[in-house]
Amino acid sequence: MAGSELPHAAYNGVSSPRAGPGNGPADEAALVALARGGDLPAFEYLVAIYQRRLFRLAYRMLRDRGDAEDVVQDTLTAGWRMLPTLTREEAFGGWVYRTATNRCLDVLRHRTSHPQDLPGADPLADAAAVATARDSDREADPHRTAEVAAELESLRRALSLLPADQRACWLLREVHGQSYAEIGAALRISPQAVRGRLFRAREHLSAAMTQWR
Numbered sequence: 001m002a003g004s005e006l007p008h009a010a011y012n013g014v015s016s017p018r019a020g021p022g023n024g025p026a027d028e029a030a031l032v033a034l035a036r037g038g039d040l041p042a043f044e045y046l047v048a049i050y051q052r053r054l055f056r057l058a059y060r061m062l063r064d065r066g067d068a069e070d071v072v073q074d075t076l077t078a079g080w081r082m083l084p085t086l087t088r089e090e091a092f093g094g095w096v097y098r099t100a101t102n103r104c105l106d107v108l109r110h111r112t113s114h115p116q117d118l119p120g121a122d123p124l125a126d127a128a129a130v131a132t133a134r135d136s137d138r139e140a141d142p143h144r145t146a147e148v149a150a151e152l153e154s155l156r157r158a159l160s161l162l163p164a165d166q167r168a169c170w171l172l173r174e175v176h177g178q179s180y181a182e183i184g185a186a187l188r189i190s191p192q193a194v195r196g197r198l199f200r201a202r203e204h205l206s207a208a209m210t211q212w213r
Helices: 008-012 025-036 040-062 065-085 089-110 123-133 142-161 164-175 180-187 191-208
Strands: none
Touching: 025 040, 025 065, 025 089, 040 065, 040 089, 040 164, 065 089, 089 164, 089 180, 142 164, 142 191, 164 180, 164 191, 180 191
């Protein structure tokens, strides 16, 4: 594969690929194999699959849209460069999650102050939109909408107070559905250590969200 930079069109994402593969693991492995051989449309489709997922992870970790976008760009650029060396197509997803997580942790380590809350949409707010859409046959209840927004804000703030490793474990497990082994690989810790961090994260979040039970 020639070049070491992620193609601009690929980073911008593609909402509808020319080919029509499904989203299953087998199809993804086939796309990785094609991309590894230099097929740019196949890699663009992989970007379309992972770009939003990685941004959600990075933004929730870093609470800074610019830093999150940089992490996604760096991760996908690195993914483009590493494809020729990938030995198993199925390993691509784990690799990008692992790389994005570690880049987030690097950003947090180099910060000299707590992350700032910046204006703009919070990916956690997607849940509020979903909750409102459920009542499509009737007018949205302003009280319920405000209640959901307040609950999500409490969760967001509780997440921001977690140690970075616990926050990463919780997000990778509860939001992105990663296995203990995959999370351990991303954080370079054992699956048992992942369980311990998840337990402490869940305890903290449960206490913080008591009022919403």
